[in-house]
Amino acid sequence: MNRPVSLVVAGAGQRGTGYAAWALRHPDRASVVAVAEPREVRRAGFAAEHGIAAGHAVAGWRELADRGRLADAVLICTQDRMHTEPAEAFAALGYHILLEKPMAPDEAGCRRIVSAAERADVMIAVGHVMRYTPYTQAIKQVVDSGRLGDVTSVEHLEPVGFWHQAHSYVRGNWRRADLATTMLLAKSCHDLDWLQYLLGGPPRRLSSFGSLTHFTAANRPDGAADRCLDCAVEAACPYSAPRLYRDLLDRGRHVWPLSVVTDDFTPTALEAALREGPYGRCVYACDNDVVDHQVVAMEFPGGVTASFTMTAFSDAARRKTRLFGTRGQLTGNGETIRVYDFLTRAEQRVPIQAGAGGGHGGGDAGLMDAFVAAVAAGDPGLIRSGPRESLASHLAVFAAERARLNGTVETLEELG
Ligand SMILES: NC(=O)c1ccc[n+]([C@@H]2O[C@H](COP(=O)([O-])OP(=O)(O)OC[C@H]3O[C@@H](n4cnc5c(N)ncnc54)[C@H](O)[C@@H]3O)[C@@H](O)[C@H]2O)c1
Numbered sequence: 442m443n444r445p446v447s448l449v450v451a452g453a454g455q456r457g458t459g460y461a462a463w464a465l466r467h468p469d470r471a472s473v474v475a476v477a478e479p480r481e482v483r484r485a486g487f488a489a490e491h492g493i494a495a496g497h498a499v500a501g502w503r504e505l506a507d508r509g510r511l512a513d514a515v516l517i518c519t520q521d522r523m524h525t526e527p528a529e530a531f532a533a534l535g536y537h538i539l540l541e542k543p544m545a546p547d548e549a550g551c552r553r554i555v556s557a558a559e560r561a562d563v564m565i566a567v568g569h570v571m572r573y574t575p576y577t578q579a580i581k582q583v584v585d586s587g588r589l590g591d592v593t594s595v596e597h598l599e600p601v602g603f604w605h606q607a608h609s610y611v612r613g614n615w616r617r618a619d620l621a622t623t624m625l626l627a628k629s630c631h632d633l634d635w636l637q638y639l640l641g642g643p644p645r646r647l648s649s650f651g652s653l654t655h656f657t658a659a660n661r662p663d664g665a666a667d668r669c670l671d672c673a674v675e676a677a678c679p680y681s682a683p684r685l686y687r688d689l690l691d692r693g694r695h696v697w698p699l700s701v702v703t704d705d706f707t708p709t710a711l712e713a714a715l716r717e718g719p720y721g722r723c724v725y726a727c728d729n730d731v732v733d734h735q736v737v738a739m740e741f742p743g744g745v746t747a748s749f750t751m752t753a754f755s756d757a758a759r760r761k762t763r764l765f766g767t768r769g770q771l772t773g774n775g776e777t778i779r780v781y782d783f784l785t786r787a788e789q790r791v792p793i794q795a796g797a798g799g800g801h802g803g804g805d806a807g808l809m810d811a812f813v814a815a816v817a818a819g820d821p822g823l824i825r826s827g828p829r830e831s832l833a834s835h836l837a838v839f840a841a842e843r844a845r846l847n848g849t850v851e852t853l854e855e856l857g
Pocket of ligand 1: 499
């Protein structure tokens with residue numbers, strides 16, 4: 442294909458806008474020709490930025506699908522519970538699909554998406570952006586090279602961070618499993634998917650523990666109000682909403698997470714959002730139910746073991762990983778990778794290729810780069826997070842959640 446890949450966007454929220462911005466930076470490779478977004482301010486801003494004709498900026502994904510196939514591919518960036526139906530509809534129209542994770546909140550939804558893609562013979566790239574970072578590629582090369590010998594166990598930590606947890610998983614869109622998904626699916630499907638990618642396949646057995654212990658009414662401090670702006674003890678609270686969002690506004694940082702709270706970056710608009718909207722609520726007086734810490738223990742083929750921890754109670758930092766092999770140990774902190782060799786007893790730093798930078802350690806740009814290249818070349822091999830491997834890692838997440846809820850050890854069958 443010699444012309445730029447044409448794209449339509451379903452859901453011009455945080456993610457849809459971010460992926461589409463890649464096309465603005467690479468006009469020779471992709472262009473956005475239509476958008477579906479119900480929020481008028483967002484839709485108009487997005488349409489103006491991408492030079493989309495008025496008739497091609499519509500309020501919902503169904504309206505977009507009703508117009509038939511307008512482009513080579515669609516970016517489906519609607520909320521978690523709104524992925525299956527658009528994926529089926531756009532696949533049936535012949536669109537290749539970049540689908541945000543999670544594919545769907547349950548196994549049946551994920552399987553419907555895989556079937557729709559296979560039936561229509563279209564490509565799907567799931568938003569497992571961690572597979573596309575230069576950091577991950579460097580670790581994968583070390584593992585595949587055999588330099589560590591046989592990897593026997595893995596220790597992986599996701600420090601979600603105290604303010605990120607409060608923003609997204611206590612006050613925000615992913616606070617409740619019935620409105621979005623479980624914490625493990627919303628946040629840590631990336632991690633289980635990443636471990637599967639590094640170790641070459643999904644786990645066979647899983648167990649899990651975790652709960653919501655802190656962000657509950659029982660931990661509400663004496664004197665706390667329902668909203669931070671009215672709270673007498675706000676100054677002593679690490680989870681203060683005004684402190685988090687005003688600081689970003691004061692520094693002119695009109696980006697996530699402030700951009701989720703308000704579209705209008707003025708002190709008055711922020712004040713109103715904190716007084717009336719969800720993000721000004723006391724973290725001990727929300728309607729949240731997702732866990733604030735969880736562990737998953739996994740056994741991979743060949744007896745390889747892995748432990749995964751997600752916790753709210755950390756600095757919002759990069760994920761940290763140790764891989765233990767029979768000839769060496771790899772330590773990664775999201776930025777640097779070191780390998781200790783048992784034979785030489787020397788430690789070496791592993792070079793990481795310079796990437797495009799940007800969201801998720803360059804993973805957002807890496808995914809767009811791979812997806813657009815795959816569509817341009819008609820080559821699904823360029824996609825590292827296709828429907829089958831993503832289904833496998835989603836099934837591991839569902840199994841881990843069953844294990845946590847039921848106190849079981851879950852066994853995963855090989856995907857048929
Ligand atoms: N890959 C990642 O690392 C990553 C990170 C964050 C979020 N996500 C996922 O991306 C998805 C979107 O998250 P977000 O943070 O951009 O959310 P968001 O709420 O900012 O964006 C969703 C957008 O969809 C729009 N929308 C609602 N109904 C619609 C309809 N009928 N048709 C078209 N658009 C509609 C909303 O108005 C909103 O603008 C979620 O599934 C989320 O879990 C992935």
